[in-house]
Amino acid sequence: MSSLLRVLVTALTSMSLITDSIAAAEPAETYTPPYKTLPPAKFRGTARINNISLWYSMHGPPLTCGRLPIVFLHGRKTSSRWWGYQIKYVASTIGNPVIAIDTRAHGGSSDDISVPLTYEQFAHDATALLKHLKVARTGVVGRSDGANTALSMAMHHGEVLDRAFVFGANYRPDQLNITGLMGIMFLKELAGRQQSEWEALTPTGQPKNYAALAARVSAMQETAPMWDGSDFGRIKTLYQDPRKAPIVWVADGDSEEIVQRQVAGDIRDGIWGSSLVMLPDVGHFAPLQDPEMFNVFLGRWVEPRAGGKGR
Ligand SMILES: *[C@@H]1O[C@H](CO)[C@@H](O)[C@H](O)[C@H]1NC(C)=O
Ligand SMILES: *[C@@H]1O[C@H](CO)[C@@H](O)[C@H](O)[C@H]1NC(C)=O
Numbered sequence: 515m516s517s518l519l520r521v522l523v524t525a526l527t528s529m530s531l532i533t534d535s536i537a538a539a540e541p542a543e544t545y546t547p548p549y550k551t552l553p554p555a556k557f558r559g560t561a562r563i564n565n566i567s568l569w570y571s572m573h574g575p576p577l578t579c580g581r582l583p584i585v586f587l588h589g590r591k592t593s594s595r596w597w598g599y600q601i602k603y604v605a606s607t608i609g610n611p612v613i614a615i616d617t618r619a620h621g622g623s624s625d626d627i628s629v630p631l632t633y634e635q636f637a638h639d640a641t642a643l644l645k646h647l648k649v650a651r652t653g654v655v656g657r658s659d660g661a662n663t664a665l666s667m668a669m670h671h672g673e674v675l676d677r678a679f680v681f682g683a684n685y686r687p688d689q690l691n692i693t694g695l696m697g698i699m700f701l702k703e704l705a706g707r708q709q710s711e712w713e714a715l716t717p718t719g720q721p722k723n724y725a726a727l728a729a730r731v732s733a734m735q736e737t738a739p740m741w742d743g744s745d746f747g748r749i750k751t752l753y754q755d756p757r758k759a760p761i762v763w764v765a766d767g768d769s770e771e772i773v774q775r776q777v778a779g780d781i782r783d784g785i786w787g788s789s790l791v792m793l794p795d796v797g798h799f800a801p802l803q804d805p806e807m808f809n810v811f812l813g814r815w816v817e818p819r820a821g822g823k824g825r
Contacts, residue, residue, distance in 0.1 A: 552595050553602040563642045569622030570643060573612040574605030582653050582676055583611040585640060589658030590731055591708040593621030593715055599805035600812055608813055615640055619727055621715045631734045637666035644674055653816060655679040657801060662739050668760055669748040677761035679815050682798050684773050685741040685781055694771035746784030753787050762788035763815050767796035
């Protein structure tokens with residue numbers, strides 16, 4: 515397991531990939547995700563949370579508008595800018611308040627190297643920020659590592675979670691698809707972009723050492739997440755409490771490259787009452803590969819619950 519992960523880490527950090535030898539790409543893998551910045555924000559800055567400066571931005575109507583606030587959690591070694599299309603859509607077109615969070619050690623958030631990076635820590639950080647902002651209930655959209663954090667929030671902080679859109683999660687460290695990863699045509703560009711974006715965003719006073727961040731992220735991913743049925747069993751299900759239990763959509767792309775393809779179905783099976791949502795003709799980078807389609811699903815997910823099983 516960890517040797518496979520080391521291959522992944524080497525591929526993503528040393529950029530020594532020889533892309534000529536890769537297998538034929540699937541349609542979705544030929545997209546190069548275009549860069550997207552965050553839409554205009556009402557607030558961009560940090561809050562002192564759990565001994566770090568947690569960067570966040572707020573978009574759309576005020577938190578007090580009566581509509582459910584939606585938190586966006588990004589994937590590994592990226593930042594909330596990667597959610598630019600979806601944040602604009604949810605905040606402006608649908609009109610729900612949006613809170614975008616840069617995970618600790620990522621984007622504009624600082625790190626505390628005296629504690630390891632864990633999905634549980636990320637979930638505590640997001641929940642502490644909600645408390646700081648006096649938000650009692652929220653929806654969470656997470657992709658990749660952010661999806662794992664959303665699952666951890668559902669397990670440990672379910673009281674704040676009205677719903678979760680969990681895209682491209684895994685539940686054990688050995689569920690990476692190395693063949694699929696190596697076949698991504700824009701892998702080299704991706705690795706370069708992750709590093710240059712991180713270097714541009716990381717706050718002053720933090721060491722600009724991307725290799726150190728990569729090592730801390732790898733240390734986390736070699737051992738986590740390590741979830742089984744008992745962990746998923748902590749998530750209150752819609753059968754137990756149709757009005758308060760989180761609506762969970764376990765989503766993925768039909769051409770998912772990085773996470774093994776059975777995983778989303780497994781997670782769905784582990785969470786009673788959750789829904790499995792497969793987005794067509796996209797992979798792990800769906801929010802950038804086909805933002806309009808991703809937004810259609812988000813728009814449906816965000817609709818107010820009408821009682822009964824979720825809707
Ligand atoms: C807070 O973070 C700093 C920087 O990593 C660390 O040196 C310090 O020990 C931390 N303090 C606590 C109380 O965890
Ligand atoms: C891994 O990716 C390859 C290449 O896309 C694919 O053929 C294979 O089915 C995937 N394996 C799993 C377990 O997802």
